[in-house]
Amino acid sequence: MVYISHPSEVGTLYTKTELEELSATCRKYGLYLFLDGARLGYGLTSPNTDLTLKDIARLCDVFYIGGTKCGTLFGEAAVVLNSDLKPDFHTIMKQNGAVLAKGRLLGLQFQTLFTDNLYEKICQHGINMAMLLKEAFTKKGLPFVAESFTNQQFPILTEKMYATLTKKYGIGSWEVFDNGTRAVRFCTSWATSEEQVHNLINDLKAL
Known part of the structure; x- marks a missing residue:
């Protein structure tokens, strides 16, 4: 199989x-x-x-x-x-x-x-929220583990960024690299609000 x-x-x-x-x-x-x-x-x-x-x-x-x-x-x-x-x-x-x-x-x-296409509608919302995050990570100059156009985004953060953001957000640690950076996972869903996403983007800009 x-x-x-x-x-x-x-x-x-x-x-x-x-x-x-x-x-x-x-x-x-x-x-x-x-x-x-x-x-x-x-x-x-x-x-x-x-x-x-x-x-x-x-x-x-x-x-x-x-x-x-x-x-x-x-x-x-x-x-x-x-x-x-x-x-x-x-x-x-x-x-x-x-x-x-x-x-x-x-x-x-x-x-x-x-x-009534509910499955597509709620998943599309998750995608839309993830694309906002993807754009923000890209503007910040952060590299990615892989190019993802789904509700999962895998930016690579400095340890300082990771330590600061985890005080406020639930972030999945994916892999720690020898150069002092860390790959993390952000997941959006049908339940993710635009307010939550924009709060994260604003905090990211402040780093």
Whole structure:
């Protein structure tokens, strides 16, 4: 099995061509292609993607639509496309304790997410907030771990910047370098407000 994440852990995205090539290679060698979609909504609404949900459904054997990072209380929606994997799938879930006793609540969440384009709208908001941060980091002259056009941004800060900002903000430390700098992760979401983002940008400018 080939397991990929879209977006990746550092916010990079697969292109349609790349996924088509991966899919063709998997089918050539009899491998299943599984796409981890924990942050899928932010990948689909990125300004730098040409990959659609229909493309993913056409090219993958199994993928899942993440709910937890996109506004639901809990849960993910697994989508099984390959007919060879469908027989006894529900039974296997039961045998491994993966069926919720109150599964109706999980279903209602995804029904709501996919009504009136809510899934796209709330993920687009997270992207918009992240792009404001990306612009601010760039203007500050900060390098990035990777070029991300998703809700995750990975600027590289000096230790002084990191120490100052962590007094006020929750920042994920990603990697510490020998030159005294630190790669960090900022994540935005459906719940991130413009006020919060502008407060961070103003504090960044003051450093």
